[in-house]
Structure formats: C-alpha cells, structure tokens
C-alpha cells in the first residue's frame with residue numbers, strides 16, 4: 001500500500017471542489033421548482049376551502065364567489081407551466097444530484113484528511129467518480145452565469161472554511177469572503 005501522491009491529492013481536491021460546486025448549483029436551481037410546487041399545493045388546499053365556506057363569509061371577507069374561480073384558473077396555469085417546464089422532474093433531479101454531490105464531497109474530504117490514505121484508495125475514489133451523467137448535464141443546461149459564479153463562490157468557502165486566505169478565486173485572486181460584485185467571469189466579483 002503506497003501513500004497518496006501529491007498529484008493524486010490535487011486530483012481529489014479538484015474532484016471535491018467540483019462536487020461542492022455542483023451541490024451549491026443544484027441547491028440554487030431547485031428553489032424555483034420548489035416554490036412553484038409549494039404554491040400549487042397551497043392552491044389545491046385553498047380552492048376547496050373557498051368553495052365550502054359559507055357564501056356570506058366569501059362575499060364579506062374574500063371579495064365574492066369569483067375568488068374561487070380566480071384561484072382555480074391560477075392553479076390551472078401553474079399546473080400547465082409545471083408540466084411544460086418539467087419542474088417536477090427537475091426538482092427530483094436537483095435533489096438527487098445534490099445528495100450525490102454531498103456524499104462524494106464528504107468522501108473526498110475523508111481521504112484528504114486521513115493521514116494514512118493510500119494511493120489505491122484515492123484512485124479508487126477518482127475512478128468511482130464517473131463522469132456526469134446525461135441527466136445531470138441536462139439539469140445544468142442553460143444554467144445562468146450568475147448561478148455558476150454563486151456555486152463557485154460557495155464551493156470555495158466550503159472548501160476551506162477555516163482558512164479565509166485560501167478561499168481565493170483562481171481567476172481574479174480575490175478572496176470570495178470579501179466578495180464585491182465585479183467583472184470576474186469565474187466568481188462574478190473583484191469589486
């Protein structure tokens with residue numbers, strides 16, 4: 001059993017950084033489908049309540065019977081949009097890959113912090129890190145630059161939380177802890 005080489009350590013570090021970046025991108029991208037799903041659920045509960053309420057209450061407090069119809073139309077629109085943009089599938093996909101990224105990043109950290117980590121162990125981890133699947137790639141299709149930059153900054157912070165001076169953008173060389181909006185393509189900052 002040979003100790004992990006410096007080259008392999010660098011590869012594991014890079015892999016961890018990629019996993020962290022993916023995790024933060026998924027967590028950002030799932031916010032919209034999650035909001036829409038919750039909104040639909042609220043409408044599904046609100047519509048029958050409005051219909052079953054006594055008409056005097058609906059007229060006095062909710063502005064009349066039409067409120068039920070308006071909510072129903074809203075639910076119809078939201079449901080169609082959910083279907084067209086496949087937001088339900090995306091929500092499941094983002095959650096699944098976020099969990100995968102998290103597990104893989106944790107495993108990389110275990111290897112990196114283990115004094116007795118062997119070269120074989122590290123190579124096995126790298127081999128197991130199969131290339132991103134087509135499904136994961138499709139989830140990142142058309143990902144806005146701002147989300148990529150956000151994910152990169154968050155990943156850098158998580159990569160070395162206790163060592164602020166190490167959370168340096170590889171492009172503009174500024175610490176992402178003192179982020180100021182700017183023109184750096186990688187982190188979106190540099191003040």
Ligand SMILES: [Zn+2]
Nearest residue numbers: 169172184187
């Ligand atoms: Zn930068």
